[in-house]
Amino acid sequence: MPDLLGVTNPVPGHDNSNVNRNLPVSPSDTRIQNAPDLDRVARPDNRTERQDTGDSAQGLRYDSNFASFLQRLADTPDLRESLTTLFALYEGKVVSSGIEEGLAGEMGALLNMLKMDEAALAKFLNAQMANGTRFGGALFNILREAFASGNSEAVRSNILQFLKRYTDYSSTGHIQGNLLRILTKLTRAIPASYGSQLLPMVSQLEEKMNAGDRQGALKLLQGSILTFLSGYTSKTNDMGLSRTLISMLALDVARYENGSEDGLLQAFHQLISSPGLREKLGGLSDEALLRLLNSTNFAKAADSDQFAAQLARAAQSALQSGAGKEVQEAFRNIVSAFLVNESVHMPLNHILLPMEWEGKMAFSEMWVDPDAGENLKKGRGEKENIQRFLFKIDIQDLGFFDMVLTCQGEKVDVQVFCPERVAPFSQLVQGELARIITDNGLTANAVQVQQMVRPLTISGVFPRIFEGENSINVKI
Numbered sequence: 389m390p391d392l393l394g395v396t397n398p399v400p401g402h403d404n405s406n407v408n409r410n411l412p413v414s415p416s417d418t419r420i421q422n423a424p425d426l427d428r429v430a431r432p433d434n435r436t437e438r439q440d441t442g443d444s445a446q447g448l449r450y451d452s453n454f455a456s457f458l459q460r461l462a463d464t465p466d467l468r469e470s471l472t473t474l475f476a477l478y479e480g481k482v483v484s485s486g487i488e489e490g491l492a493g494e495m496g497a498l499l500n501m502l503k504m505d506e507a508a509l510a511k512f513l514n515a516q517m518a519n520g521t522r523f524g525g526a527l528f529n530i531l532r533e534a535f536a537s538g539n540s541e542a543v544r545s546n547i548l549q550f551l552k553r554y555t556d557y558s559s560t561g562h563i564q565g566n567l568l569r570i571l572t573k574l575t576r577a578i579p580a581s582y583g584s585q586l587l588p589m590v591s592q593l594e595e596k597m598n599a600g601d602r603q604g605a606l607k608l609l610q611g612s613i614l615t616f617l618s619g620y621t622s623k624t625n626d627m628g629l630s631r632t633l634i635s636m637l638a639l640d641v642a643r644y645e646n647g648s649e650d651g652l653l654q655a656f657h658q659l660i661s662s663p664g665l666r667e668k669l670g671g672l673s674d675e676a677l678l679r680l681l682n683s684t685n686f687a688k689a690a691d692s693d694q695f696a697a698q699l700a701r702a703a704q705s706a707l708q709s710g711a712g713k714e715v716q717e718a719f720r721n722i723v724s725a726f727l728v729n730e731s732v733h734m735p736l737n738h739i740l741l742p743m744e745w746e747g748k749m750a751f752s753e754m755w756v757d758p759d760a761g762e763n764l765k766k767g768r769g770e771k772e773n774i775q776r777f778l779f780k781i782d783i784q785d786l787g788f789f790d791m792v793l794t795c796q797g798e799k800v801d802v803q804v805f806c807p808e809r810v811a812p813f814s815q816l817v818q819g820e821l822a823r824i825i826t827d828n829g830l831t832a833n834a835v836q837v838q839q840m841v842r843p844l845t846i847s848g849v850f851p852r853i854f855e856g857e858n859s860i861n862v863k864i
Contacts, residue, residue, distance in 0.1 A: 473748075775794070
C-alpha cells in the first residue's frame with residue numbers, strides 16, 4: 389500500500405512511480421487470476437465449480453449447498469455402527485470402568501426399551517413413523533394436492549407460509565427449551581456483573597412459559613432480554629461466545645413469534661382466501677383447526693416418544709460427565725448422524741429401529757420415499773402411489789443386510805443383499821419372503837436375494853434427491 393500511494397522515501401536510481409502503471413492486462417496471461425474481460429466470463433483459475441477439484445483443504449464446495457450436504461452425509465460415521473458399539477458396551481452392565489453410575493442407569497433404562505416382541509415392534513415402528521411425519525393427515529393432503537396442481541404463485545406462497553407457521557407452532561416446546569438453554573449459557577458466557585442481571589429475567593421467562601403465557605414471554609424477550617443483551621454488546625464489544633449465543637437466541641425468538649396461535653390463524657385465513665381452498669377448507673373454524681392440529685399423530689407421537697427422550701438424556705449424561713472416551717465418541721457420532729440425517733435437505737423419512745428380538749440385538753435404519761412415483765403432479769393423480777424403502781439391518785451373530793422394498797398398491801418388489809454366511813440359503817430366504825408378502829394380502833411381484841458386494845448408498849436407491857425440485861439446492 390505505501391508503494392501505491394507513493395508515500396515512502398524514494399530509492400536512489402529507481403523511479404517507482406510507474407511500478408503499477410501502464411502494465412498490460414491480458415486475459416490469456418495465466419499469471420493473473422480472474423483477469424477482467426468484458427467480452428467473456430472470466431475463467432475460474434484455481435477456483436473450480438467441480439467438486440472433485442474444489443478446495444478440499446478448506447472443505448469448500450462451489451457447486452451447491454445440497455451437494456456439500458450429500459458429501460457430509462457420506463462422510464458421517466455410520467449410525468448403525470455407533471449404536472452397535474454403544475449398546476455392546478452396556479449390555480448386561482450396571483457400572484463399568486470410566487462410566488459414571490448415573491449414565492449406566494440412563495443406558496439401562498434405554499436398553500430395557502429395546503426388548504420387544506411383535507406387538508411392541510409394531511407400536512415402536514408406528515410411533516417412529518408418526519414422529520417423523522409432521523405434515524400428515526387429510527388437511528395436509530389437501531394442501532399438498534393444491535400446491536402440486538395450482539397455477540397461482542400466490543396460492544403456493546400462501547401454502548408455504550402456512551406450513552412455515554405450523555412448523556414453528558408445532559415446535560413450540562422445542563423452541564422454548566432452546567431459548568432457556570441459550571439464555572442459561574449466556575449467563576455464564578458474559579461477566580458475572582451482567583450475568584447476575586440476566587438470571588432473574590431467565591427465571592421470569594421460564595415462569596411465563598410454564599404458565600402458557602406466550603405473549604408475556606415474547607414481551608419479556610423482545611422488550612427486556614434482547615434490549616439488555618444489545619446494550620451489553622454495545623458497551624463491551626464482546627465478539628466471543630456471547631455474540632454467537634445472542635445470534636442463536638434472536639433466531640429462536642423470531643421462530644417463537646412466528647409460531648404464535650394468532651399468526652397461525654392469520655396464515656390460515658389468508659390460505660382459504662383462494663377459491664379452490666375455500667371450497668374445501670372454508671367450513672373449518674379456528675377452534676376446529678387448532679383441535680385438528682393438536683390431535684395429529686405427529687403431535688401425539690412427539691409427546692410420547694420416550695425412546696428419543698431417553699437417548700437424548702443418555703447422550704447428555706455421557707458428553708457432560710466423565711464417561712469413557714469410547715462412549716463419548718460413540719455418542720458424538722450418533723448426535724452427528726442424527727443432525728445430518730434429519731436435515732431439511734432430505735426429501736426422505738428416516739427411522740431408527742434398534743431393538744432386542746428373541747435375545748439378539750438388531751440395529752436397523754429405514755429410509756422411506758413416500759412419493760417415489762411423483763404421482764401428485766398434474767395428469768398423474770389417477771395412478772397408485774409408489775413408495776420405496778431402504779432398510780439397513782445389522783443382526784447380532786448374523787451380519788449386515790441391505791433391503792430395498794418398492795410397492796405400488798398391492799404389488800411389492802423386494803431386493804435383499806445378505807452377508808456371505810447367509811448367501812447359501814438365499815433361495816430359502818427368498819421363498820419365505822414371498823410367503824410373508826402373500827400372507828399379508830399383497831402380491832410378490834419380484835423377490836430377489838443375493839450376496840452383498842458393497843453396501844448400498846442412499847443416493848443410489850433414491851436418485852431423486854439430486855433433482856433440484858425435490859431438494860434444497862442453493863447455489864453458493
